[in-house]
Amino acid sequence: MLQVKDNQRHLCKEISAFFHKTYRDSPKLLAERHFEEIEKAHGRINERNYRLLPITDRLAGMTHWKDIQSVVEVTRKRTFKKKGKEQIEQEVSYYITSLGDDVKEAARAIRNHWAIETGQH
Secondary structure (H helix, E strand, C coil): CEEECHHHHHHHHHHHHHHHHHHHHCHHHHHHCEEEEEEEECCEEEEEEEEEEECCCCCHHHHHCCCCCEEEEEEEEEEEEECCEEEEEEEEEEEEECCCCCHHHHHHHHHHHHHHHHHHC
16 A cells, blocks of 8 residues: 655546546446545544545556556545634545455555554654
8 A cells, every 4th residue: 555645746646537537437436446434533523435446557657566456545524623613624645555456455554554654753
């Protein structure tokens, strides 16, 4: 599992466009490969939506990555109150993975990655 960040800008845009096209042309496929987590703690609601797609010929940038089988889109939404007003923060991240097509397994791997990264800070 590897997060695609700004240092791989072309690959990130390619994956984003791949998901966009799939949302438009095959929303059922995304619905079948979707997993949602909702946590309520410390006055916040954290929602995470994971969507996984298998690699296809449309993703030319994947040829540089050995054993990559899938791409994952994670939408994180955090709702909280600040000075009495409800605030919403949202972000989208992309990952490449060799784990296959189990979206729940991908979600676990991403959460474990976050735990390690948070521990480093």
